[in-house]
Amino acid sequence: xxxxxxxxxxxxxxxxxxxxxxxxxxxxxxxxxxxxxxxxxxxxxxxxxxxxxxxxxxxxxxxxxxxxxxxxxxxxxxxxxxxxxxxxxxxxxxxxxxxxxxxxxxxxxxxxxxxxxxxxxxxxxxxxxxxxxxxxxxxxxxxxxxxxxxxxxxxxxxxxxxxxxxxxxxxxxxxxxxxxxxxxxxxxxxxxxxxxxxx
Numbered sequence: 001x002x003x004x005x006x007x008x009x010x011x012x013x014x015x016x017x018x019x020x021x022x023x024x025x026x027x028x029x030x031x032x033x034x035x036x037x038x039x040x041x042x043x044x045x046x047x048x049x050x051x052x053x054x055x056x057x058x059x060x061x062x063x064x065x066x067x068x069x070x071x072x073x074x075x076x077x078x079x080x081x082x083x084x085x086x087x088x089x090x091x092x093x094x095x096x097x098x099x100x101x102x103x104x105x106x107x108x109x110x111x112x113x114x115x116x117x118x119x120x121x122x123x124x125x126x127x128x129x130x131x132x133x134x135x136x137x138x139x140x141x142x143x144x145x146x147x148x149x150x151x152x153x154x155x156x157x158x159x160x161x162x163x164x165x166x167x168x169x170x171x172x173x174x175x176x177x178x179x180x181x182x183x184x185x186x187x188x189x190x191x192x193x194x195x196x197x198x199x
Contacts, residue, residue: 008058015051018169022047063175067094068106069137070112077117078179078186078197087181088121089131089161091144099105099132105130105141112139121179131164131176147171153194165189 022044029037057075064071075092081088092096106127108118112134120142121128127143134140146164158166165176169189176189178199186197 008054011054012051015047018047019044019051020149025053034171039149052130053197056188056195059195060076060175060177060197063094063188063190064092068092068134069110070134073112073114074117074134074177076126078177079113080114081121081179082186083087084182085184086123087128087161088117088148088177088179088181089164090117090177091168092125092147092175092177093133094173095176096170096174098168098174101143102131102133102141102146105144106132107141108132108139110139123181131168135150141194146176149192151192158194159173162187162189162194165194166194171191 012083020087022040026037026040029035029040031037034133035168056074060075061071068074074092078088078090091102107117108120116139117132118126120132131146132139133144147167147170148160149158149167149170150162151163152158153162153164157175159180159182161180162180165178165187166189168174170192173191176196178187178189180183180187187194188197189195
């Protein structure tokens with residue numbers, strides 16, 4: 001799904017108002033043993049999660065749209081990989097050439113498609129553990145080895161895919177989409193930071 005600025009701002013404004021209403025309701029509840037507020041917290045958590053997802057998708061689209069026409073295919077492939085418990089590491093090149101920083105990939109030179117991205121990351125395949133490079137509307141290579149960051153997030157060491165995504169984003173302006181094999185979480189790295197798209 002693609003979001004224009006006006007749609008994003010209007011929808012986010014609705015979420016923020018809903019969060020304010022939910023927080024006001026919570027603050028007016030007389031908290032005690034006889035009053036369970038778990039349902040209210042679940043509703044608040046869902047609204048915050050929905051607002052977060054909207055914002056993450058908007059920014060991801062904003063960062064990618066000038067550099068590829070296949071945001072939807074890339075996004076849907078990431079969602080499918082997540083749902084199936086398959087990991088993924090997708091490099092979307094922007095202005096800076098990433099080839100000096102990645103190594104040992106197998107040349108693909110095929111048009112971007114959701115099906116091809118999903119096939120590349122099928123577990124046990126010859127290139128599923130490496131990064132797939134997208135340049136414009138083409139998948140240029142797969143199975144690439146990326147530089148790793150030593151950065152920790154919230155005091156914990158990250159997995160290899162996440163460290164690779166951040167590492168390359170520290171050296172280039174690329175956006176690197178990561179799908180966690182363990183949790184199904186979808187994130188993207190940009191300018192040395194990692195942003196969660198789908199918890």
